[in-house]
Amino acid sequence: MNKPSVFDDFYSVIPAGGIGSRLWPLSRADAPKFLHDLTGSGKTLLRDTWDRLVPLSGVDRIMVVTGRAHRAAVEEQLPDLLDPNVVLESEPKDSSAAIGLAAAILLRREPNVIVGSFAADHVIKDMRGFRRAVAEGVAAARAGYIATIGITPTDPAIGFGYIQCGDPLSIAGAPNAVTVRSFVEKPDLETAERYLAGGDHLWNGGMFIAKADVLLEQLGKAEPALLAGLTELAEAWDTPRRGAVVDRVWPGLTKVAIDYTVAEPAAAAGKLVVIPGDFDWDDVGDFASIAKLHSGGRKSDLAILGENARVLADASTGVVISQSGRLISLIGVTDIVVVDTPDALLVTTTANAQRVKSVVDALKLSGRDDVL
Amino acid sequence: MNKPSVFDDFYSVIPAGGIGSRLWPLSRADAPKFLHDLTGSGKTLLRDTWDRLVPLSGVDRIMVVTGRAHRAAVEEQLPDLLDPNVVLESEPKDSSAAIGLAAAILLRREPNVIVGSFAADHVIKDMRGFRRAVAEGVAAARAGYIATIGITPTDPAIGFGYIQCGDPLSIAGAPNAVTVRSFVEKPDLETAERYLAGGDHLWNGGMFIAKADVLLEQLGKAEPALLAGLTELAEAWDTPRRGAVVDRVWPGLTKVAIDYTVAEPAAAAGKLVVIPGDFDWDDVGDFASIAKLHSGGRKSDLAILGENARVLADASTGVVISQSGRLISLIGVTDIVVVDTPDALLVTTTANAQRVKSVVDALKLSGRDDVL
Numbered sequence: 172m173n174k175p176s177v178f179d180d181f182y183s184v185i186p187a188g189g190i191g192s193r194l195w196p197l198s199r200a201d202a203p204k205f206l207h208d209l210t211g212s213g214k215t216l217l218r219d220t221w222d223r224l225v226p227l228s229g230v231d232r233i234m235v236v237t238g239r240a241h242r243a244a245v246e247e248q249l250p251d252l253l254d255p256n257v258v259l260e261s262e263p264k265d266s267s268a269a270i271g272l273a274a275a276i277l278l279r280r281e282p283n284v285i286v287g288s289f290a291a292d293h294v295i296k297d298m299r300g301f302r303r304a305v306a307e308g309v310a311a312a313r314a315g316y317i318a319t320i321g322i323t324p325t326d327p328a329i330g331f332g333y334i335q336c337g338d339p340l341s342i343a344g345a346p347n348a349v350t351v352r353s354f355v356e357k358p359d360l361e362t363a364e365r366y367l368a369g370g371d372h373l374w375n376g377g378m379f380i381a382k383a384d385v386l387l388e389q390l391g392k393a394e395p396a397l398l399a400g401l402t403e404l405a406e407a408w409d410t411p412r413r414g415a416v417v418d419r420v421w422p423g424l425t426k427v428a429i430d431y432t433v434a435e436p437a438a439a440a441g442k443l444v445v446i447p448g449d450f451d452w453d454d455v456g457d458f459a460s461i462a463k464l465h466s467g468g469r470k471s472d473l474a475i476l477g478e479n480a481r482v483l484a485d486a487s488t489g490v491v492i493s494q495s496g497r498l499i500s501l502i503g504v505t506d507i508v509v510v511d512t513p514d515a516l517l518v519t520t521t522a523n524a525q526r527v528k529s530v531v532d533a534l535k536l537s538g539r540d541d542v543l
Numbered sequence: 544m545n546k547p548s549v550f551d552d553f554y555s556v557i558p559a560g561g562i563g564s565r566l567w568p569l570s571r572a573d574a575p576k577f578l579h580d581l582t583g584s585g586k587t588l589l590r591d592t593w594d595r596l597v598p599l600s601g602v603d604r605i606m607v608v609t610g611r612a613h614r615a616a617v618e619e620q621l622p623d624l625l626d627p628n629v630v631l632e633s634e635p636k637d638s639s640a641a642i643g644l645a646a647a648i649l650l651r652r653e654p655n656v657i658v659g660s661f662a663a664d665h666v667i668k669d670m671r672g673f674r675r676a677v678a679e680g681v682a683a684a685r686a687g688y689i690a691t692i693g694i695t696p697t698d699p700a701i702g703f704g705y706i707q708c709g710d711p712l713s714i715a716g717a718p719n720a721v722t723v724r725s726f727v728e729k730p731d732l733e734t735a736e737r738y739l740a741g742g743d744h745l746w747n748g749g750m751f752i753a754k755a756d757v758l759l760e761q762l763g764k765a766e767p768a769l770l771a772g773l774t775e776l777a778e779a780w781d782t783p784r785r786g787a788v789v790d791r792v793w794p795g796l797t798k799v800a801i802d803y804t805v806a807e808p809a810a811a812a813g814k815l816v817v818i819p820g821d822f823d824w825d826d827v828g829d830f831a832s833i834a835k836l837h838s839g840g841r842k843s844d845l846a847i848l849g850e851n852a853r854v855l856a857d858a859s860t861g862v863v864i865s866q867s868g869r870l871i872s873l874i875g876v877t878d879i880v881v882v883d884t885p886d887a888l889l890v891t892t893t894a895n896a897q898r899v900k901s902v903v904d905a906l907k908l909s910g911r912d913d914v915l
Contacts, residue, residue, distance in 0.1 A: 196872070483902060486895075498887040498914050500568075500902045503895035507876075509888075515870040516883055518890055523858075523875035530855060530872045542870050 180285050181309050183224040184273040187217055187237040187245060187291035188263055192531040193457040193524065196515035197492055200543055205291035206244050209455050210464060211476065216292040216455065218248045223295060227305055228287075234258060234277065235291075236269040255409070261421050266429040267397060268421075270379070271390050275405030278383035285312045287380040288429075293454050294464065300450025307446045308380035310344025317381040317389060317437045318348065321373025321445045322452040327363035330456050330525060332356055332375035334445050342444070351438040351445050354430065373445060376452055379429065386433060389442065393432040397425045457524035458508040462490035473501070477511075489521055515542045552657050553681050555596040556645040559589055559609040559617060559663035560635055564903040565829040565896065568887035569864055572915055577663035578616050581827050582836060583848065588664040588827065590620045595667060599677055600659075606630060606649065607663075608641040627781070633793050638801040639769060640793075642751070643762050647777030650755035657684045659752040660801075665826050666836060672822030679818045680752035682716025689753040689761060689809045690720065693745025693817040694824040699735035702828050702897060704728055704747035706817050714816070723810040723817050726802065745817060748824055751801065758805060761814065765804040769797045829896035830880040834862035845873070849883075861893055887914045 191197075191204025198204040205217040212219060224233050230251040236258040237245050246252060258273055270288045277284045287305060295301050308318035321334040337350035354375065358366065366372035379386070391398035400420045407416035437443035453460055465474030475482050477493030483500045484491075489507035493499055499511055508524060510517040519527065534543055563569075563576025570576040577589040584591060596605050602623040608630040609617050618624060630645055642660045649656045659677060667673050680690035693706040709722035726747065730738065738744035751758070763770035772792045779788035809815035825832055837846030847854050849865030855872045856863075861879035863871055871883055880896060882889040891899065906915055 196870075483905060485898065485901065497885075498568075498906075498911065500887065500889045500891075502889075502891035502898050502902060504879075504890055504892060507890065509890055511888055513869075515872065516881075516888070517872045517874070518876055518879065518881055519872075519874035520876060526857065526874050529857065530874060533855060534870075539870065 178227050178306070178309060180281075180283055180313075181228050181232070182277050182281070182284050182286050183228040183233040184270060184277075184286050184288045185217070185220055185224070185233065185235045185291045186266055186269040186273075186288060187235055187241065188260070188266075188269055189290075189292065191292060191456075192528045194455075194461075195510075195527055195531045195534075196512045196517055196542060197494070197510050201240065203241065203292075204455070206241070206248070209461055209476070210294055215248055216294065217245065219294070220289060220291050221249050221252075223298060223301060224289060226298070227302060231256075234273050236260065236273050237291075238263060261417060263426075264421065264424045265426040267390060267394065267427045267432045268401065268424045270429050271387060271397065271401045271432075272404055274383040274386050275401045276408045278387065279405050279409070282384075284383050285309055285380065286383050286386065287312075287378065289378050290454070293376070293452065295450055295452050297450035300448060304446045304448035304450065305378075305380065307345040307347055308378070311342050311348050311444050311446065312380045312382055312385070314342045314345070315382070315385060315442075316342070316348070316444045317379060317385060317433065317442055318345070318444050318446055319351070319380070319434060320376045320378040320448045322376050322448045322450065324363075324367050324372065324374055327360060327367045328374065329357055329360055329363050330460065331454065333358060333363075333366055333372045334375050336371045336373060336445060336447070340444060345444070345446065347447050348444040349447070350441065351443045354435055354438065373447055374452065376448065377430075377454070379433065385442075389437050389440075390429075390432045393436050394425055394427065397427070397432070400424050457527060458490055458492075458510070458519070459521035459524035461492075462506075462508070462521050465490065550599050550678070550681060552653075552655055552685075553600050553604070554649050554653070554656050554658050555600040555605040556642060556649075556658050556660045557589070557592055557596070557605065557607045557663045558638055558641040558645075558660060559607055559613065560632070560638070560641055561662075561664065563664060563828075564900045566827075566833075567882075567899055567903045568884045568889055568914060569866070569882050573612065575613065575664075576827070578613070578620070581833055581848070582666055587620055588666065589617065591666065592661060592663050593621050593624075595670060595673060596661060598670070599674060603628075606645050608632065608645050609663075610635060633789060635798075636793065636796045637798040639762060639766065639799045639804040640773065640796045642801050643759060643769065643773045643804075644776055646755040646758050647773045648780045650759065651777050651781070654756075656755050657681055657752065658755050658758065659684075659750065661750050662826070665748070665824065667822055667824050669822035672820060676818045676820035676822065677750075677752065679717040679719060680750075683714050683720050683816045683818065684752045684754055684757070686714050686717070687754070687757060687814075688714070688720070688816045689751060689757060689805065689814055690717070690816050690818055691723070691752075691806060692748045692750040692820045694748050694820045694822065696739050696744065696746050699732060699739045700746065701729055701732055701735050702832065703826065705730065705735075705738055705744045706747050708743045708745060708817060708819070712816060717816070717818065719819050720816040721819070722813065723815045726807055726810065745819055746824065748820065749802075749826070751805065757814075761809050761812075762801075762804045765808050766797055766799065769799070769804070772796050829899060830862055830864075830882065830891070831893035831896035833864075834878075834880070834893050837862065 234256040311318040333355040335352040337352040466472035474490040480493035487501035506521045606628040683690040705727040707724040709724040838844035846862040852865035859873035878893045
């Protein structure tokens with residue numbers, strides 16, 4: 172594989188962990204979001220992510236961190252994934268542990284390695300724009316920064332977090348990098364519209380690029396015990412002691428998102444830069460997002476997903492996801508979301524798509540794990 | 544069974560024929576509307592109808608006209624139904640043939656019989672009000688009229704036909720009987736509101752009470768060939784020739800609703816009277832009607848039907864009918880209609896309930912008889 176020199180020391184990491192509760196009943200514990208084809212591409216989101224990273228880092232420099240339960244499915248999706256690049260979690264410990272462990276393992280294998288972490292279940296189609304942003308991120312990482320990629324908003328989305336841009340920097344190879352003033356959680360519509368109009372907010376794409384040692388040092392400042400655990404795991408990883416150390420150390424690791432251990436503290440310390448990305452991006456976080464992805468922005472469309480979908484629709488818009496093979500008939504329902512699986516049915520609207528998670532929470536509380 | 548003398552010469556007829564296309568996918572060719580419990584009473588609509596008529600005519604004076612395919616289901620629902628009171632249609636021929644044949648058979652058995660025809664799939668809970676109206680109808684029939692029962696509207700329903708009342712009559716035992724000025728097909732909302740405000744329109748309950756010979760004479764004026772066929776069938780009915788005559792005559796009978804052969808011509812001839820019925824009534828014609836029946840008029844309710852329904856609803860109103868046993872989750876959908884069966888799913892709104900028939904028509908056209 173001919174890689175351009177800018178990516179020579181670059182390693183991709185794909186944390187493939189989240190279930191995607193807002194996509195229930197499509198996404199389940201045993202069929203998480205990244206194992207579904209939500210774009211109609213014919214490929215799972217995980218496979219799409221892999222195919223996007225291969226041109227950057229090569230097939231032999233992509234590491235996947237996933238749950239033990241998903242090992243077979245992941246390996247089936249990614250037949251070229253090398254054994255040493257499969258990192259299995261015995262239980263979910265959130266993104267600081269997942270990405271931190273990958274960085275720590277890679278750091279021992281390759282002291283100057285730059286790692287880039289890319290979620291397994293996001294959608295990006297503009298390869299050229301993505302590659303350009305990652306290249307700037309790698310350049311910023313090489314200059315000692317932790318880089319994240321922020322996507323130029325195209326609408327006042329309320330389902331995404333935002334990054335407020337600060338001042339421009341002069342980093343070789345990263346002409347568009349700016350400092351980060353602040354991270355903002357999912358805003359309300361009014362705030363999102365202000366962000367869109369103002370022009371200095373980007374969508375938080377959740378992508379991080381940094382030298383492994385820089386990233387871990389930052390993590391250790393916020394969570395020294397977590398860093399110690401990850402370091403112990405990494406030291407044992409490529410040895411026969413791996414299993415024993417995992418069993419002893421992994422269960423006790425702190426569960427915390429990398430946003431809190433790395434991104435926000437690094438921003439506060441002036442060590443984080445954001446690369447504005449002028450490419451399409453979606454985290455496919457809920458069914459409204461799926462409807463939008465498939466409609467090409469047209470409100471009058473009904474998106475139909477499912478290999479054997481049999482849908483008869485009259486004066487209806489929104490999205491239908493069919494996994495049951497049953498005949499589905501819609502009459503006069505607009506912005507509807509219908510997800511039809513063999514054991515569970517969801518009916519809601521795109522406006523309520525973010526509330527799907529509350530159903531999952533209610534099901535957990537009532538012990539109906541059979542459909543989770 | 545002690546019957547009051549007013550009903551001595553009275554015979555109930557239950558035409559149990561229609562599938563109820565507007566209730567698809569609940570109602571099917573092999574599971575028509577009258578075989579469902581749509582009121583939550585724990586009894587099918589047919590059984591409810593039977594139980595309503597037993598106090599009027601006695602178990603031995605109720606005739607059921609139904610399709611051959613439904614014989615077993617009907618007899619299972621009505622174990623007291625006498626064999627001679629089961630009239631089986633080899634194919635559906637609409638209400639003139641069904642009610643006309645019953646009248647013709649009963650006329651031969653009992654020359655002065657008064658027949659009352661009551662649909663198998665309507666809902667009436669006020670037994671006292673119903674009985675009072677039928678008693679007036681029988682009195683009017685005895686005086687030589689064809690009587691129908693019109694229900695005092697409680698809302699501007701657009702799913703029902705209406706009867707415009709004419710002048711009062713002085714019929715012994717039928718003090719409320721009035722002539723019929725006209726029959727009106729399902730109106731639009733504006734017209735229905737005018738009817739409701741005006742006070743001289745009643746809902747057409749589709750109930751007819753008349754001496755059998757009067758009813759048949761009227762039918763014969765509009766459809767002499769149909770009357771000849773029914774007479775031939777009736778003459779052979781209680782003889783060994785029944786099967787042969789049915790095979791020869793029934794397939795050729797004209798398919799026409801009794802509204803056109805009896806009700807409208809009789810009204811025009813001044814021979815039809817309407818008895819205003821001050822009781823609850825619903826033809827349960829569509830899912831909006833089911834939602835209304837179950838909500839007790841409250842718009843904020845979600846009606847849930849189905850023995851093993853598992854429904855998790857948040858901020859949702861309308862009606863859910865569950866036949867599949869699957870978990871059904873609704874979020875933020877109002878006036879919704881969800882009908883979940885093992886092989887077909889319908890999602891619509893109460894406002895679109897009348898349009899369900901168009902789906903059935905589309906399915907017929909596309910040859911998907913498997914779900915009809």
